Amino acid sequence: AGETDAAYRLFAASPSLLESPTAASRLLAQLSYRSTSSHTFSRAAGLLHRLRAQGGLNLLDANSLSLAASAAARSGSAHLAYSLLLSMLRRGLLPDRRAYTAADSRLRPAHALRLFDAILHHLRRAPDSSSASFALPDTAAFNAALSACADAGDCRRFRQLFNEMRSWPGAAPDALTYSIAIKMCACAGRRDLVARVLERILSSGLAPCATTFHSLVAAYVGFGDIPTAERIVQAMRDGRSDACLLLRHVAVEGNKEKGIAIVVDEHSDVLEDIVGPRPEEGTEAPLLSRTYPPNSRVYTTLMKGYMNAGRVDDVVSMARAMRREGETMPASRPDHVTYTTVVLTLVAACDMERAHAVLDEMARAGVPASRVTYNVLIKGYCQQLQMSRARELLEEMTTDADIEADVVTYNTLIDGCVLMDDTAGALALFNEMRTRGVAPSTVSYTTLMKAFAASGQPKVAHKVFKEMEKDPRVTVDRPA
Structure with missing residues (x-):
């Protein structure tokens, strides 16, 4: 670690020292290997940007670029990972499967599928696939791509990739594959x-995994069929092994009878072969070989169903029940996602006092609040026009909780100032954001322009627009 730090300092002082491909690749590989967050990845990112500015990316080998892409994806820079991987392919270098799997699982669906298609295309053209075994897609790689298909709602692409899995060694469908199905x-x-x-x-011949049951609960919550989601969760709590029988009964219940309106994809017939034939009437439903008690992820998903239905008391009661159950079943203990769901529900119900009290509850439970939790609360105060409380919460977040405000935090506060007709406050927050090193987004600029336009200052709004045009990090869109 000390040698890597010394090498980076030497490079920072004299960038020309990395004219050797070996030196450049080794330094990037070491910096990437040690990266576990956006903060620790900053050195590797800085090295990449300098090399790119000097036209020196061609000095880097496949191993260092794969490590950098993987670290970038894990650190929240999925687009950088995407760019690195595509640049490798253009140079004829094949990336390690772990690198493109990490990127695929974090990219937007369209980019994830474009990258995976490019990887498969280059692998098919490789003269000797045995020498590129490190790059061949495995089940995890296909699962990441299949998940992107599901997020994009692309049934036909899903079926195509599912069928292709068995043509690659080590890429047979597993329980997670079917959970994504x-x-x-x-x-x-x-x-x-x-x-x-x-x-x-x-x-x-596979055993379901915890994600299988989470996916089932999430599916029925998504359909708006809360009673069926509750039945599945209760069956899990009871340790029932006849979940398949329960689901057979669910399958014959019509959507109309349950008062549910579902839009069916016109291409969804291609999924039927993946799922298999409808069970014949009178055949015995298979039993589970073990039980699957609900964990916090399953409970939180059901809570989101209650939240979407406006069932505030059920959300609060569920969190309370999870705390009790968590005393003997640690996997059921509420986590920061659970508590944030409670906060979201209470904010939507305009109950800011109870929503803020959840922070104290989290502290007592030893669950640190996340930036998302604070942002939700700040948004609630802004919507209630309680800007002083929102600013106090920002101070609490950055000082007491040691959580840095992000662009979402500032955009929310700026929008709150707009609601209050406080143009000066909106501008002050915009400047504070830039002073703290938080890059403005397209929304930041458009919200500030909206503030000046609404206050009868079109010239200032136009000045902000001109600044936006000069900022290479944002795109001028139609609202702007």
Whole structure:
């Protein structure tokens, strides 16, 4: 570690020292390997930017670039990872599968699928696939791409990739693959197929995983069918092994009878072969070989269903029940996502006093509040026109909790000033954001322009627009 730090300081003082491909690659590899967050990745990112400015990216080898892409994805710089991986392919270098899998799992669906297609295209053209075994996609790589298909709602692409899995060594579908298939069927509006996936997992000789049951609960919550989601969670709590039988009953219940309107994707028929044939009437439903108690992720997903339905008391009661159950079942203990869901629900109900009290509850439970938790609360105060409370919470977040405000935090506060007709306050926050090193987004500029336009200062609004045009980090959009 000390030698890597010394090498980086030497490079920072004399960039020309990295004219050797070996030196450049080794330094980037070491910096990337040690990166565990956006803060620790900053040195590797700085090295990449300097080399790019000097036209020296061609000095880097496949190993160092793969490590850098993987570290970039893990550190929240998925777009940088995407750019690095595509530049490797253009140079004829094949990336390690772990690097493009990490990027695919964090990129927007369109970019994730474009990258995966490019990887497969280059692998098919490779003269000797045995020498590129490190780059061949495995099940995890396909699962990341399949998840992108589900997020994009692309049934046909999902089916194509699913069929292709078995043509690659070490890429057979696993329980997680079928759990992603549940998400795909749900996105396609195929309630009937969702109910059959669990049986398909068992008939394939696989054991379901915790994600399988989370996906089932999430699917029915997404359909707006809270009673069925509750039945699945209760069956999990009771340790029932006949979940397949329960789902068979669910499959025959019509959406109309349950008062649910679901839009079915016109291409969803291609998913039927993945799920398998409808069970014949009278056949025994397979039993689970073990129980799957609900964890905090499952409970929180059900809570989100209550939140979407405006059932505030049920959300609060669920969190309370999770705390009690967590005393004997640690996996059920509420986490920061659970508490943030409670905060979201109370903010939506305009109950800011109870929403803020959740922070104290989190502290007592030893669960640190996240930036998202604070941002939700700040937004609630801004919507209630309580800007002084919002600013106090910002101070508490940055000073007491030692959490840095991000662009979402500042955009929310600036929008709050707009609601209060406080143009000076909006401008002060915009300048504070830049002083603290937080890059403004397109929304930052458009919100500030809206403030000046609403206060009868079109010239100042136009000046902000001109600044926006000069900022290479943002795109001028239609609202601007």
